[in-house]
Amino acid sequence: MTDSRGQQAPYETYGGEQPVQQGTQPYHPPQAYPSPQGGTQGGQQGPAQQTAAGATVRRPRTGASTQPRTRKARLRVAKADPWSVMKVSFLLSIALGICTIVAAAVLWMVMDAMGVFSTVGGTISEATGSNESNGFDLQSFLSLPRVLVFTSVIAVIDVVLATALATLGAFIYNLSAGFVGGVELTLAEDE
Secondary structure (H helix, E strand, C coil): CCCCCCCCCCCCCCCCCCCCCCCCCCCCCCCCCCCCCCCCHHHCCCCEEECCCCCEEECCCCCCCCCCCCCEEEEEECCCCHHHHHHHHHHHHHHHHHHHHHHHHHHHHHHHHHCHHHHHHHHHHHHHCCCCCCCCCHHHHCCHHHHHHHHHHHHHHHHHHHHHHHHHHHHHHHHHHHHHCCEEEEEECCC
């Protein structure tokens, strides 16, 4: 069998490594934007420099920022969908109505436990009473079931009004956003 590679130089180093030829420079890839001064662009000292022996030493950039940049986006609310505004305001007003009823019940129980109704009721019955009648009975008028019914009526009225006003507000916002462009928001990414 014959060798088709031609004549090969014998390797003189141990392990089959090729000897480094004298006078050759290490390979440097071409620069994308070479500067006329021979350094990096703008004449500034770049992050990598060559030493006298030809090895490159990486140096840190002086103007580099160590803090991450916060991304910001500027958005504009151009239109509010009245149907979605109505659904959300309806659910929120129902939650507010339930909180109102629970707060009224808790407040009534606390005031009853403190004896406010009996003390004030006794004073009012003495002031309005006569020899033939006992006067106005505050405790029977402000009983817990009557207070809860009154609070429930107020809560239902609040649900209807809040839903209607929020939906009307969405229509008015859409009309005004057509003229002035809407509300602009600047959103930043959380770090």
